[in-house]
Every structure is written in C-alpha cells, then in structure tokens.
Amino acid sequence: MSVRRARLPPFKACRKCKSLVPREATRCPVCGSTDLSDDWEGAVIIIDPEKSKIAKTLGLEKPGRYAIKVR
Numbered sequence: 001m002s003v004r005r006a007r008l009p010p011f012k013a014c015r016k017c018k019s020l021v022p023r024e025a026t027r028c029p030v031c032g033s034t035d036l037s038d039d040w041e042g043a044v045i046i047i048d049p050e051k052s053k054i055a056k057t058l059g060l061e062k063p064g065r066y067a068i069k070v071r
C-alpha cells in the first residue's frame with residue numbers, strides 16, 4: 001500500500017491569471033501560461049464576475065476557480 005502525501009492540494013495555480021488548474025496539467029487552460037505554482041493560498045469560485053465583489057477585487061473577468069494568493 002502506498003502512502004500519498006495528503007498535504008498538497010489537488011491543484012496548482014497559474015501565476016499569470018490565478019486560475020486553479022489540475023495538478024497534472026503543465027499549461028494553464030485559461031491563458032495558456034506554463035508558469036504554474038504549487039505555492040498558493042485560498043480558493044475562490046467565481047460564477048458571475050459582473051456581480052462578484054471578490055472578482056472585482058482580484059481583477060477576475062471570467063467565471064472559474066481561482067487562487068486568492070499565488071507566490
């Protein structure tokens with residue numbers, strides 16, 4: 001039986017657009033950047049960017065799943 005490190009979240013975050021992408025992805029499906037980070041904090045799901053204060057604060061224009069902080 002193998003032991004998986006459960007600490008790591010199942011996502012990486014794009015440093016360019018803050019999208020959360022699957023851990024196995026090598027490229028951000030939203031902006032095409034390959035600059036993906038394991039070091040991110042806080043996840044937010046934007047459904048309606050027009051009406052979302054968080055989306056405006058973070059400068060997000062498209063619905064999706066985003067990290068709040070990416071290092």
Ligand SMILES: [Zn+2]
Pocket residue numbers: 014015016017018019028029030031032033
């Ligand atoms: Zn991106």
